[in-house]
Every structure is written in C-alpha cells, then in structure tokens.
Amino acid sequence: MLTFPRSLHRALHFDPDGGHLRATAVTTATVLGTYGWALLVEHLAGLHTDSLVQAVVVASALGRVQRAFDRTDRIVACLVLPCAAAGGTELSTLIRQHADLGDALFVVGMAAAVAVRRFGARATRAGTLVVLPLVAVLVVPARVVTTDGHARTGWAALTALVAVLWGTVLMWATHRTGVLPRPPAAWVVRAPATARPGLSPSTRMALQMATALTAAFVAGRTLWPDHWAWAVLSAYLVCSGARSRGDVLVKGAWRTLGTAAGTLAGGALSGTFGPRSDTAVVLIFAVLAVATWLRELSYAYWAACVTAVLCLLYDWFGQDPGSLLRTRLAGIAVGALIGLAASWLVLPVRTAAVARARTAAALAGLGELLEADWHDVRAVRRARARFAHRVDQLGLAVAPLRVLAALPAPGPHRPSPALQAWSALQGCAGPADELTDAVSAAPADLAGDPEVTGRRARAAAHALAVRRAVGRRPQPPESPPADAPDGVRAPAAPGPAVRAALDALTALDTRLDALALLYPPPHAPSAATAAAS
Numbered sequence: 001m002l003t004f005p006r007s008l009h010r011a012l013h014f015d016p017d018g019g020h021l022r023a024t025a026v027t028t029a030t031v032l033g034t035y036g037w038a039l040l041v042e043h044l045a046g047l048h049t050d051s052l053v054q055a056v057v058v059a060s061a062l063g064r065v066q067r068a069f070d071r072t073d074r075i076v077a078c079l080v081l082p083c084a085a086a087g088g089t090e091l092s093t094l095i096r097q098h099a100d101l102g103d104a105l106f107v108v109g110m111a112a113a114v115a116v117r118r119f120g121a122r123a124t125r126a127g128t129l130v131v132l133p134l135v136a137v138l139v140v141p142a143r144v145v146t147t148d149g150h151a152r153t154g155w156a157a158l159t160a161l162v163a164v165l166w167g168t169v170l171m172w173a174t175h176r177t178g179v180l181p182r183p184p185a186a187w188v189v190r191a192p193a194t195a196r197p198g199l200s201p202s203t204r205m206a207l208q209m210a211t212a213l214t215a216a217f218v219a220g221r222t223l224w225p226d227h228w229a230w231a232v233l234s235a236y237l238v239c240s241g242a243r244s245r246g247d248v249l250v251k252g253a254w255r256t257l258g259t260a261a262g263t264l265a266g267g268a269l270s271g272t273f274g275p276r277s278d279t280a281v282v283l284i285f286a287v288l289a290v291a292t293w294l295r296e297l298s299y300a301y302w303a304a305c306v307t308a309v310l311c312l313l314y315d316w317f318g319q320d321p322g323s324l325l326r327t328r329l330a331g332i333a334v335g336a337l338i339g340l341a342a343s344w345l346v347l348p349v350r351t352a353a354v355a356r357a358r359t360a361a362a363l364a365g366l367g368e369l370l371e372a373d374w375h376d377v378r379a380v381r382r383a384r385a386r387f388a389h390r391v392d393q394l395g396l397a398v399a400p401l402r403v404l405a406a407l408p409a410p411g412p413h414r415p416s417p418a419l420q421a422w423s424a425l426q427g428c429a430g431p432a433d434e435l436t437d438a439v440s441a442a443p444a445d446l447a448g449d450p451e452v453t454g455r456r457a458r459a460a461a462h463a464l465a466v467r468r469a470v471g472r473r474p475q476p477p478e479s480p481p482a483d484a485p486d487g488v489r490a491p492a493a494p495g496p497a498v499r500a501a502l503d504a505l506t507a508l509d510t511r512l513d514a515l516a517l518l519y520p521p522p523h524a525p526s527a528a529t530a531a532a533s
Contacts, residue, residue, distance in 0.1 A: 014296065014297045015293075015296070015297075019180070019181075020293055020296045021293055022174070022179050022180055023064075023067060023180060023292075024289055024292045024293040026063065026067075026170050026171065026174055026179075026180065027060065027063030027064055027289075027292050028063070028285070028288070028289045028292070029063075029170055030059050030060075030062065030063035030066075030163065030166060030167045030170055031056060031059045031060050031063055031285065031288065032285065033059075033163075033166045033170075034055050034056070034058070034059035034159065034162060034163040034166060035052065035055060035056055035059070035285075037055070037159060037162045037163075037166075038051055038052050038055035038056075038159050039052065041155050041158070041159060045151065045152075045155055047151075047152050047155060048152075049317075050092075050140045050152075051152055051155060051156060051159070053136065053139060053140045053313065054085070054088070054089070054133065054136040054140065054156060054159075055159050055163070056288075057132070057133075057135060057136040057139050058081070058085060058132045058133055058136060058159075058160055058163060059163045059167075060288055060292070061128075061132045061135070062077075062081070062129075062132060062163055062164065062167055063167060063292070064292060064295075065125065065128050065129075066164075066167045066168075066171060067171070067180070067183060068125065068183045068184075069125065069171070069183065070183060070185065070186060072122065072186070073122060073125055073126075074164065074168050076122070076125075076126050076129075077126075077129055077164045078161060078164050078165070080126050080129045080130060081129045081132070081133075081160045081161070081163070081164055082157035082158070082160045082161045082164075083157065084129055084130045084132065084133045084134075084160070085132075085133045085156045085157050085159065085160035086153045086154070086156055086157040086160075087109070087133065088133025088134050088136055088137055088156070089133070089152055089153045089156040090150070090153055091105060091106060091109070091134070091137055092136075092137045092140065095137065099221065103217045103221075106134060106137065106213070106217075107210050107213045107214055107217070108210075109130065109134055110131065110134060110209055110210070110213055110236065111206045111207070111209050111210040111213075112127075112130075112206070113127035113128070113130040113131045113134075114127065114202060114205050114206040114209050115127075115202055115203055115206035116202075117202035117205075118200045118202040118203060120190065120191070121186070121189045121190065121191070122186070131240075133156075133160070135233075135236070138229045138232055138233040138236070139229075139233070139310065139313075184385065184389055185385075187382060187386070188382070188385045188386055188389050189389060190386075191361060192361050192364045192365075199347060201243075201349050201354070204346075204347040204348075204349050205239070205242065205349065207346055207347055208239055208342045208343050208346045208347065209236075209239050209240075209342075211342040211346045212235045212236075212238070212239045212338050212339045212341075212342035212343070213232060213235060213236065213239075215235070215338045215342070216231045216232040216234070216235035216236075216334075216335050216338050216339075217232055219231055219334055219335075219338065220232055220331065220334075220335070223330075223331075223334070224327055224330075224331055227324065227327055227328070227331060228331075230327075230328055230331030230332060230335065231331040231332075231334050231335035231338070232335065233335065234255075234256070234259065234331065234332045234333075234334070234335025234336050234339065235335040235336070235338045235339040235342075236335075236339070237255050237259070237303065237335075237336075237339070238251070238252040238255060238256070238335070238336050238338075238339030238340055238343070239339045239342060239343055242343055243349070243354055243396070243397055244349045244350060244351040244353075244354045244397065244400070245343060245344055245348050245349065245350060245351055246351035246400035246401060246404065247351065247397075247399070247400045248339070248340060248343035248344070249340065249344075249400065250399075250400040250403045250404065251299050251400075252336055252339060252340050252343075254298055254299040254300040254303065255299050255300070255302075255303040255336070256303075256332060256333070256336040257300050257303075258298075258299065258300035258301060258302065258303030258304035258305075258307070259303045259304065259306075259307045259332050259336075260329060260332060260333075261300075261304045261307075262303060262304035262305060262306065262307025262308040262310075262311070263307050263308075263311065263325065263328050263329055263332065264325070265304070265308050265311075266307060266308045266310065266311020266312060266315075267311060267325045269308075269311065269312065269315070270311065270314075270315050271315065272315075273312075273315060273316070274315075275315075275316060275317065275318035276316065276318075277316060280312050280315060280316045281316065283312060284309050284312050284313065284316075287305050287308055287309050287312070288305070288306075288309055290305050291304075291305030291306050291309070351397070351398075351400060351401065351418070352417075352418060354397045355394065355397050355398055355401075355418035355421070355422075356418075356470055356471070358390065358393050358394040358397045359394055359418070359421045359422075359425070359470050359515075359519075360467050360470045360471050361390045361393070361394075362387065362390040362391050362393075362394050362425050363425075363463050363464075363466055363467035363470065363515075364390075364467060365383065365386045365387030365388075365389075365390045365391075366387050366425075366428060366432065366463050366508070367460055367463045367464055367467065368383040368386060368387070369383040369384055369387055369432060369435070369436070370456055370459050370460035370463060370508075371460050373447075374439050374443050374446050374447040375443050375444065375447055376443075377439060377440050377443055380436055380439045380440070380443075381436060381440070384432055384433070384436040387428075387432060388429060388432075391422075391425050391426060391428075391429065394421075394422050394425060395422055395426075397418075398416070398418045398419055398422045401416050401418055401419050402419065405419065417518045417519070420514070420518055421470075421515055421518055421519075424511045424512075424514045424515050424518075425511070425515070427507075427511045427514075428507075428508055428511045428512075430507070431503075431504040431505075431507035431508045431511070432504070432508070434500055434501075434503070434504040434507075435500075435501055435504035435505065435508070437500070438497045438498075438500040438501040438504065439497075439501070441496075441497045442495060442497035442498070445495055445497055445498055446497060446498060446501050449494070449498050449501075451494075451498075451502065452498055452501050452502060452505070455502060455505045455506075455509075456501075456505060458509070459505050459508050459509055459512070462509060462512045462516075463508075463512055465516070465521065466512055466515045466516050466519060468521065469516065469519040469520060469521035469522070470515075470519045472522060473522070474521070474522045475521050475522075
C-alpha cells in the first residue's frame with residue numbers, strides 16, 4: 001500500500017530524466033505555431049474567435065497523440081484530420097440550428113471513432129484524430145459560434161492540415177536530434193490475433209460511449225439548456241480511453257475531482273483579467289502546458305488544469321464563470337455519473353478479463369522470443385521488443401488495480417492475481433534482455449548448443465502451458481521431451497554467451513513458475529484418454 005511520503009516522492013520525481021517535460025515543450029510549440037497560423041487566417045479571412053479556439057483544442061490534443069505516429073500515421077493524419085475539422089465546424093453550426101439532428105450525428109461520430117479500434121493500432125489513432133474537432137464543438141461557448149456561411153469550414157480544414165505538417169516538422173527535428181525517442185514500429189505494437197466469442201471490447205466501449213453521450217445530451221438540454229455542453233463533455237471525459245470497469249472508475253474519479261477543483265480555481269479567478277485580456281491568453285497557454293506535463297502523473301491534474309483553462313476562456317469572452325459555479329459543478333457531476341453508469345451497466349468490460357487477455361499476449365511475445373530462429377538476430381530483437389511492449393500494455397491495464405490496492409480497506413489485504421502476473425512478467429524483462437544479448441553475441445554457439453536447445457524448448461513449452469492456463473484452455477496431452485539434435489556435442493567449457501543464456505532461461509522458468517501458481521491449468525487429458533476419444 002502506498003503511504004503519503006511515497007506518494008509525495010512519486011509526485012515530485014515522476015519525470016526524473018525530463019522526458020515528459022521535453023515532450024510537453026514539443027506539444028506547446030505545436031500549439032503555438034498552429035495558434036499563430038489561426039490568428040493570421042482570422043485576420044486575413046475575417047473569421048471569428050471560435051476558429052482560434054478550435055485550432056488550439058485540435059493542436060493541443062494532436063501534439064500529444066502524434067508522439068506515437070510513424071510515417072504512415074502522419075500521411076493518414078493529413079487526410080483524416082482536415083476532413084474531421086471541416087466536419088466538426090459544420091456540426092457545430094448544425095447543433096445550433098437543428099439540435100436533435102446535430103446531437104445525433106455527434107453521438108454517431110464519437111461512437112464510430114471508438115468502434116474502429118477493433119481494426120488495430122493504426123485505426124485507433126485515426127479514430128482519435130476524428131474525435132479532436134468534435135471535442136472542440138463542446139469547448140467553444142455557445143454564444144460564440146457563428147452560423148453564417150461555410151467559408152470557415154475550408155479554413156478549419158486548412159488549419160488542421162497546417163497543424164499536422166507543423167507537428168511533423170517538430171517531431172522530425174526532435175527525433176533527429178535525440179530530444180525525444182522514436183515511437184515503436186508498427187510490428188512492435190501490432191496485437192496478436194485472438195478469436196474471442198461475443199462483441200469485441202472496442203464495440204462494447206463504442207456502445208457505452210453512445211449510451212453515455214445520448215443520456216448526457218438529454219440531461220444537459222433538459223436541466224441546463226444554455227450550458228448542456230458541460231454534462232456532455234464530462235460524460236465523454238469519463239468514458240474516453242477507459243479500458244475496463246476499473247479503469248473508468250479510477251479515471252472517472254480523478255477526472256471528476258480534478259474538474260471540480262479546476263472549476264473552483266477558475267471561479268476564484270473570474271473577473272481578474274477582463275474580456276479580451278492578453279494576460280489571460282498567456283495564462284491559458286501556460287496552464288495548458290502544465291496540464292500536458294502533469295497528465296502523465298495523474299488525470300486529476302490534467303482535468304483541473306483544462307477546466308481552469310475553460311473558465312479563463314469564458315472570462316475572456318466576457319462570460320462570468322463565477323456566477324455559474326453551481327451550475328457547472330452540477331453538470332460535471334451529472335455527466336460523470338452518466339459516464340460511469342454507462343461503462344458499468346452497458347456491456348461492461350471486466351478489468352480481470354482485460355488483464356488476462358494482455359497477460360496471454362505478453363506470454364505469446366515471450367514464446368516468440370524463445371521459438372525464434374536464433375541465427376536471425378534481427379528476428380530475436382524484434383521478438384524482444386514485442387514482448388516488452390506487451391508487458392507495458394499489461395501495466396496500463398492493471399493501473400487502476402494499483403490505485404485501488406493503495407486505498408485503505410478493512411480486513412486483510414488480498415493481492416490481485418493480475419498485479420502479481422504483471423510483476424512476474426516485469427521480472428522476465430531482465431532475463432529476456434540478457435538472453436537477447438547472448439544470442440546477439442554468439443548466435444551460432446547458442447543455436448548449436450544441446451543444453452541450451454533443451455532448456456530453451458522446455459521454457460517455450462512452459463510459457464505455452466501458462467498461456468493456455470491464462471486463457472482457460474486445457475493442456476494438450478503430455479508428450480515425451482524432444483531429443484537433442486544428432487551429431488551435436490556440448491563443448492567441454494561453455495562460453496560466456498552460453499552461460500548467460502542458461503542463466504537467463506533459468507530465471508525465465510522461475511518467473512513462469514510464479515505465473516503457473518496464479519493461473520492453475522484446467523484438467524488436462526492424458527495421452528491415452530485423448531487417443532481413446
């Protein structure tokens with residue numbers, strides 16, 4: 001259980017190498033460059049300030065998600081984001097003129113952006129790009145949106161394209177100079193193919209999002225006709241990115257608490273700067289930068305900063321957020337409850353099921369490392385990278401369990417099997433690195449050593465057995481162990497690479513033993529029973 005001093009130490013040292021801070025600087029540069037372009041367009045084309053708000057919202061979110069983009073993703077972004085920005089601009093007008101139709105299209109767009117996640121990581125990132133202009137629809141104050149003509153639609157698309165191109169230039173420069181690491185390749189993040197019965201998790205989350213947004217629109221327009229967007233935005237924030245019931249519970253709590261704190265802080269600052277204040281604009285960008293940096297520490301800080309920015313934005317437009325403090329807090333609470341209820345009641349995705357699936361995926365990656373052709377060093381390193389990425393993905397899935405485990409609870413503490421599995425797989429990282437280094441140093445020696453070959457085969461079979469147990473699949477009939485290759489003799493004195501490989505395989509077997517205790521296999525039929533059947 002985390003104590004307060006340990007939590008404080010983590011808060012003060014969550015970015016020891018400054019990696020998150022450097023990424024924040026790149027995101028801020030993306031936002032400022034896009035904002036400068038939007039200012040120029042506003043002046044030359046005679047647009048209104050809603051175009052500036054949309055540009056900043058899109059650029060700030062793009063600056064964060066573009067860190068994972070490769071070359072193909074950026075080409076897709078050049079096509080998707082301008083179209084989404086144009087659609088978001090037209091949708092904002094439609095919502096003001098024909099509320100029911102606009103609300104329905106908003107819900108469909110959001111749900112579709114979530115549903116496409118089933119097609120892989122690249123489709124997930126494309127769906128995220130579609131969402132960015134839709135969020136801007138909820139951020140711009142209702143009285144600011146113009147409804148005259150369609151000229152601003154084309155400018156919105158062009159501004160989105162400029163944001164992508166400017167972000168691409170910045171990311172290329174940071175990757176070339178080593179300021180930021182390159183994102184993992186597509187073959188690393190590609191998830192293993194699985195055939196699970198029923199609806200996919202992404203389809204479930206899409207239906208949850210559609211349900212939450214529909215209910216939030218109804219509640220918001222009924223209770224606060226002039227400020228319905230607060231409930232809708234809150235419901236979206238609770239449901240967005242939630243991987244499971246535990247994830248939506250923890251993130252929803254952090255986001256709601258942070259949003260409430262940001263509302264109180266923004267209300268205290270209301271009227272300090274006045275309408276059209278340049279000081280307020282500078283403060284908005286500063287708080288956005290802090291929000292981007294602290295997001296990696298906790299969603300509560302991010303939600304608090306973003307909400308404070310919205311309060312400053314309303315103040316800049318001459319709308320007093322302090323006078324609407326109770327209304328805003330009520331809208332936030334209602335939207336959060338709607339989002340939480342939808343995620344828990346509409347086709348819920350169990351945290352344990354997500355953890356099991358990602359544990360099995362990580363074990364599949366470990367099996368790829370053990371079964372790879374050790375003469376092909378590149379294939380071994382790729383398998384190692386895939387295994388590391390899948391362990392990281394498991395860590396994200398069990399993150400809410402770590403938070404819940406840190407909370408004080410009556411009675412004895414019972415450790416979560418998912419957390420123990422994540423810890424065991426984390427412990428495999430060191431031996432996997434050592435094994436990869438040994439293969440890279442002497443691939444021929446390791447591939448031809450009979451003892452290494454036997455230990456490697458047993459470790460691979462062990463990993464497969466644990467993976468089948470995690471998936472609740474019975475073990476295959478027992479078969480005799482494979483014989484060592486003919487004509488191969490073990491060297492009298494094994495070299496350092498062979499010794500390192502044997503030590504690494506022993507360590508991996510030990511970690512797999514710990515996993516086997518967490519996930520006992522179903523009853524395995526004997527060879528005689530299998531033959532008789």
